[in-house]
Amino acid sequence: MDNTNERIAMAPLPTPGELRRRRNAFTQFFRFMRINWTMWLLARKSHH
Amino acid sequence: MARVVVLGAGVSGHTAALYLKKRLGKAHEVVVVSPNSKYNWIPSNIWVGVGKMTTDDVVFPLAPIYKKKGIEFVQAKAFALWPEGDAESDQPAVEVEHTSQERMGQTEKLRYDYVINATGPKLNFAATPGLGPDDGHTVSVCTPSHATEAKTKLDDVIAAAKTGKEQKVVIGVGHGTCTCEGAAFEYTFNVEHELRAAGVRDKIELTYLTNENELGDFGVGGMQFEQNGFRTTSQLWTESLYRERGVKAVTGAAVTKIEPGKIFYDQLDGSHNEMDFDFAMLLPPFKGTDWAAYNKAGEDITSTIFAPSGFLKVDADYTPKKYEEWSAKDWPRTYQNPTYKNVFAVGIAFAPPHQISKPRATPDGVAVAPSPPRTGMPSGTMGKVVAFSIADMILKGAEKPTHAASMSEMAAACVASAGTGFKTGTAAAMTMSPVVPDWEKYPETGRNLKETFGEIGLAGHWVKRLLHTLFIYKAKVKPGWTWIPE
Numbered sequence: 044m045d046n047t048n049e050r051i052a053m054a055p056l057p058t059p060g061e062l063r064r065r066r067n068a069f070t071q072f073f074r075f076m077r078i079n080w081t082m083w084l085l086a087r088k089s090h091h
Numbered sequence: 092m093a094r095v096v097v098l099g100a101g102v103s104g105h106t107a108a109l110y111l112k113k114r115l116g117k118a119h120e121v122v123v124v125s126p127n128s129k130y131n132w133i134p135s136n137i138w139v140g141v142g143k144m145t146t147d148d149v150v151f152p153l154a155p156i157y158k159k160k161g162i163e164f165v166q167a168k169a170f171a172l173w174p175e176g177d178a179e180s181d182q183p184a185v186e187v188e189h190t191s192q193e194r195m196g197q198t199e200k201l202r203y204d205y206v207i208n209a210t211g212p213k214l215n216f217a218a219t220p221g222l223g224p225d226d227g228h229t230v231s232v233c234t235p236s237h238a239t240e241a242k243t244k245l246d247d248v249i250a251a252a253k254t255g256k257e258q259k260v261v262i263g264v265g266h267g268t269c270t271c272e273g274a275a276f277e278y279t280f281n282v283e284h285e286l287r288a289a290g291v292r293d294k295i296e297l298t299y300l301t302n303e304n305e306l307g308d309f310g311v312g313g314m315q316f317e318q319n320g321f322r323t324t325s326q327l328w329t330e331s332l333y334r335e336r337g338v339k340a341v342t343g344a345a346v347t348k349i350e351p352g353k354i355f356y357d358q359l360d361g362s363h364n365e366m367d368f369d370f371a372m373l374l375p376p377f378k379g380t381d382w383a384a385y386n387k388a389g390e391d392i393t394s395t396i397f398a399p400s401g402f403l404k405v406d407a408d409y410t411p412k413k414y415e416e417w418s419a420k421d422w423p424r425t426y427q428n429p430t431y432k433n434v435f436a437v438g439i440a441f442a443p444p445h446q447i448s449k450p451r452a453t454p455d456g457v458a459v460a461p462s463p464p465r466t467g468m469p470s471g472t473m474g475k476v477v478a479f480s481i482a483d484m485i486l487k488g489a490e491k492p493t494h495a496a497s498m499s500e501m502a503a504a505c506v507a508s509a510g511t512g513f514k515t516g517t518a519a520a521m522t523m524s525p526v527v528p529d530w531e532k533y534p535e536t537g538r539n540l541k542e543t544f545g546e547i548g549l550a551g552h553w554v555k556r557l558l559h560t561l562f563i564y565k566a567k568v569k570p571g572w573t574w575i576p577e
């Protein structure tokens with residue numbers, strides 16, 4: 044029995060604070076740098 | 092002088108060709124064979140499909156780049172491999188059919204010392220009756236022309252909704268064995284974003300239809316992350332986004348047939364279902380190019396080199412096993428064919444040893460088994476390591492491949508756009524390390540929790556946009572291209 048839509052209906056919604064953080068250019072700039080840095084490190088160690 | 096022939100000029104083949112030429116220099120030949128005269132940065136096709144980019148933004152001609160770098164470009168499609176040579180010569184060859192205007196339909200044998208199969212997927216729309224833009228009733232975003240058509244049809248739906256008509260939009264995968272669910276997920280949320288921007292969201296029911304057993308599986312069995320002091324799952328994380336954006340979902344589904352305006356699908360509980368649609372973008376399953384292989388005497392040896400799926404066998408453990416018995420060690424490391432040591436396959440073209448996400452079937456035996464994704468980052472990395480190995484074999488006489496990159500060791504980053512716009516865009520940025528869970532090394536979650544994370548927000552959109560620019564810059568071989576990782 045596919046209960047996906049019931050699960051979606053029960054899923055946690057982001058708080059207004061989290062939604063603001065997701066849009067805030069200042070916070071997002073730091074997240075942007077962190078994501079890029081992590082991806083760069085992971086890509087560089089992916090082979091030997 | 093050695094001659095390396097690279098079949099395919101996508102993410103993995105183009106990367107392999109550029110690194111080979113860089114290492115081998117003028118003393119050896121690198122030849123690239125591809126039926127398309129242009130390179131396509133496929134991840135950005137999603138944005139063509141919602142009208143945020145045009146075909147010209149995601150493609151560029153290959154010939155000038157290869158000319159500049161001293162790489163020979165043959166516009167043709169490969170269809171047969173002669174790894175032992177033939178009656179005319181002992182040198183191995185690949186048989187190709189030209190696709191350029193001037194030589195359309197002509198065939199020729201290209202001799203090689205090493206060959207890399209990087210031909211990517213054949214889009215297997217024929218696997219589901221009625222699937223696809225050519226002979227079917229659904230659209231696709233797999234190629235720029237498909238994505239352009241999808242955008243036109245999406246505009247029709249928006250126009251109808253503006254007249255007050257309720258519309259049904261379905262986005263997902265068109266067969267039980269599809270892969271690339273991440274791309275369908277991305278397109279779903281980009282379309283949702285556009286529908287809101289057009290002011291018609293309330294008139295449109297948007298449903299994501301997938302073969303994943305649960306949301307957030309992405310064909311890799313889902314992920315666990317640590318966030319805000321809790322360990323959470325990609326399932327919960329994804330479900331939250333569906334709730335926030337009001338998107339419905341059907342999981343564990345195998346689409347069996349499509350008629351105009353109607354999708355037929357089976358689910359794991361044995362139910363046979365139908366769903367109406369005004370617009371449906373369903374990705375096709377992938378298979379390998381239609382290959383044949385022959386020994387020197389001209390006898391068919393296709394099954395020695397290729398799996399039944401058409402993907403090329405490499406140094407993986409293909410012993411049939413139960414899902415629970417498969418291990419991270421089964422995954423290939425060097426991408427060398429075990430029978431013919433000068434034949435390699437990278438990117439989507441190599442045959443994976445097994446599914447990553449647990450394969451299932453309906454009571455009627457219809458497979459609901461997401462195939463393992465081989466996304467851009469692993470595909471590019473494979474191209475690079477195989478190029479380095481072949482260069483060492485040619486230049487240093489190395490007897491075995493000298494470089495390795497297993498999907499059970501390497502990470503993948505997936506930045507799934509959920510709407511564009513410098514200030515309004517959103518994307519779900521995910522990294523997983525390794526792609527194939529290693530339960531021996533990471534017994535709790537199969538992956539390194541420090542290197543596996545997910546994050547939704549504007550930053551993800553900026554990353555996705557930056558990747559578009561950087562990867563096209565890299566593919567055009569502009570100064571400093573080697574500094575941009577795969």
Ligand SMILES: Cc1cc2nc3c(=O)[nH]c(=O)nc-3n(C[C@H](O)[C@H](O)[C@H](O)COP(=O)(O)OP(=O)(O)OC[C@H]3O[C@@H](n4cnc5c(N)ncnc54)[C@H](O)[C@@H]3O)c2cc1C
Pocket residue numbers: 098099100101102103104124125126127133134135136137167168169170209210211212232233271274380437438439440465466467468470504505506507
């Ligand atoms: C819509 C969509 C969105 C995606 N989004 C992302 C994303 O956001 N991030 C990500 O990491 N991955 C994404 N992917 C996956 C990514 O595109 C693939 O991982 C990547 O393209 C695989 O590289 P490849 O070199 O194996 O194949 P391809 O890039 O498909 O290249 C195959 C090449 O082989 C050529 N070819 C085909 N047949 C022959 C033949 N017979 N002879 C010679 N040449 C041939 C083709 O013309 C092409 O040049 C997406 C895929 C799709 C379909």
